[in-house]
Amino acid sequence: GAVVSQHPSRVICKSGTSVKIECRSLDFQATTMFWYRQFPKQSLMLMATSNEGSKATYEQGVEKDKFLINHASLTLSTLTVTSAHPEDSSFYICSARPTGLRAGELFFGEGSRLTVL
Amino acid sequence: AQSVAQPEDQVNVAEGNPLTVKCTYSVSGNPYLFWYVQYPNRGLQFLLKYITGDNLVKGSYGFEAEFNKSQTSFHLKKPSALVSDSALYFCAVRDMVPGSSNTGKLIFGQGTTLQVKP
Numbered sequence: 155g156a157v158v159s160q161h162p163s164r165v166i167c168k169s170g171t172s173v174k175i176e177c178r179s180l181d182f183q184a185t186t187m188f189w190y191r192q193f194p195k196q197s198l199m200l201m202a203t204s205n206e207g208s209k210a211t212y213e214q215g216v217e218k219d220k221f222l223i224n225h226a227s228l229t230l231s232t233l234t235v236t237s238a239h240p241e242d243s244s245f246y247i248c249s250a251r252p253t254g255l256r257a258g259e260l261f262f263g264e265g266s267r268l269t270v271l
Numbered sequence: 272a273q274s275v276a277q278p279e280d281q282v283n284v285a286e287g288n289p290l291t292v293k294c295t296y297s298v299s300g301n302p303y304l305f306w307y308v309q310y311p312n313r314g315l316q317f318l319l320k321y322i323t324g325d326n327l328v329k330g331s332y333g334f335e336a337e338f339n340k341s342q343t344s345f346h347l348k349k350p351s352a353l354v355s356d357s358a359l360y361f362c363a364v365r366d367m368v369p370g371s372s373n374t375g376k377l378i379f380g381q382g383t384t385l386q387v388k389p
Contacts, residue, residue: 249377262307264314
C-alpha cells in the first residue's frame with residue numbers, strides 16, 4: 155500500500171524557535187497533501203491543504219504566517235511552525251492523496267509530536 | 272456544510288462480543304464515507320470506505336460498515352472483538368458534489384475510543 159513518511163516523529167524545542175516537519179510520499183506522487191493538528195483525545199483539525207507548485211489553502215482561523223507550508227515537489231510537503239510557543243504543542247499529522255486514484259483516499263503519516271518548552 | 276457525528280465518546284465491549292461504533296453524516300451531495308483507526312501516538316490507518324454499490328462494505332482486520340442512506344448513518348461493525356482492536360476510531364466524509372472543486376479534503380468526526388476487555 156501507499157506509504158507516507160513524516161519526520162521527525164518527535165521534536166522538543168524552546169519557545170521562539172522554528173520547527174520544520176516533513177511529509178513524504180514514498181511510493182506515489184501526490185499533488186495534494188493535507189496538514190492536520192490533533193489535541194489529546196480529540197479529533198483531527200484540518201489546518202491547510204498543500205498543493206504542489208502553488209500556495210497552500212488555509213482553513214479559517216489558521217495563521218498562514220505562523221504555519222508555513224511548502225509543497226515543492228510531488229512527493230514532499232513541509233510544515234514550519236515559526237516562533238513556536240507552548241500553545242503550539244500538539245500532534246501534527248499529514249496526509250497525501252495519490253494522483254490518478256479515484257475517490258480521494260488519503261494516506262496518513264505517523265504524525266509528529268511537537269513539544270514547545 | 273458537510274459534517275460527521277460520532278455520538279459515543281467511548282464504547283466498551285468484551286472480547287469475542289460483536290462491536291458497533293456509530294457514525295452519522297450530513298452532506299449536500301453524494302457522500303464518500305471512510306473509517307480510520309488510530310493507535311496511541313500514531314497516524315491514521317485506513318479501514319474501509321463507501322463510494323457506491325453495496326451498502327455493506329468490508330474492510331481491514333475483519334471490520335465492516337453499513338451505509339444507510341435513509342438514516343444517514345455509516346456504523347462500523349465487527350462480529351467478534353479482539354483486545355487488539357482497542358483504539359481510537361474516526362469516521363470521515365468527503366462531499367462529492369458534481370462540478371465542485373475536489374481536493375480530497377476529509378471532514379472527521381470527533382472520534383470514538385473503543386475499549387475491548389479480555
